[in-house]
């Protein structure tokens with residue numbers, strides 16, 4: 001049984017008893033959003049992070065989703081990527097392929113991953129160029145407020161330190177306001193070299209879903225979601241507030257165990 005309720009303006013929480021229940025609800029959410037977006041725009045542009053989120057997306061490669069989703073209309077991007085070869089164990093591209101993408105009938109040219117033969121800086125620049133081209137050809141939407149790409153869905157995980165994508169606490173990349181894709185060479189979470197969507201791009205998304213599980217994240221979930229006053233440390237996950245979009249948190253009960261305040265409704 002899931003609990004759900006609005007906590008901050010426009011933010012919804014979905015708290016689940018089990019990873020299986022969360023994974024199914026996440027698949028239903030993505031499937032429904034895909035159907036509605038394709039009906040409206042003709043394509044569905046989704047950007048995924050790495051980490052444990054990806055194993056929770058396996059359900060999409062199973063019935064009924066494998067048959068009901070219009071995969072040919074999907075364009076898949078990476079919110080962040082490690083600057084390693086695509087067949088390297090640390091690659092988010094490899095993680096997604098191994099977990100679900102290899103089982104999905106998408107159009108190969110609709111998979112937009114980094115050029116793994118470049119340096120972090122060049123890979124970020126080229127990835128941004130690819131996205132700019134897809135905005136120009138209207139495959140990817142554009143935010144009328146920020147002029148940033150407006151992805152239909154950005155899926156984030158969150159680290160124990162509150163990082164999302166490769167936006168780590170107190171890192172200067174959090175202040176990037178002009179580039180759509182930036183890079184870091186000093187990631188506190190290995191490997192050190194990564195490219196990442198910048199905060200303005202994430203904030204411009206039509207929908208952002210943050211998927212967090214495990215009791216080791218409970219303290220940071222509390223800091224990210226609850227109002228904890230001005231003494232709150234730098235928590236990138238707390239900065240995620242889509243400027244004209246929806247924010248949804250998928251949590252299991254251990255990750256939600258330190259949330260304050262009442263959680264309304266049960267579905």
Ligand SMILES: O=C(O)[C@H](O)[C@@H](O)[C@H](O)[C@H](O)COP(=O)(O)O
Pocket residue numbers: 049050051052053080081082092156157158159160163164165166189
């Ligand atoms: O490339 C990465 O490392 C991810 O994009 C990163 O942002 C991840 O989503 C979080 O670190 C949570 O990872 P876990 O859910 O595995 O803790």
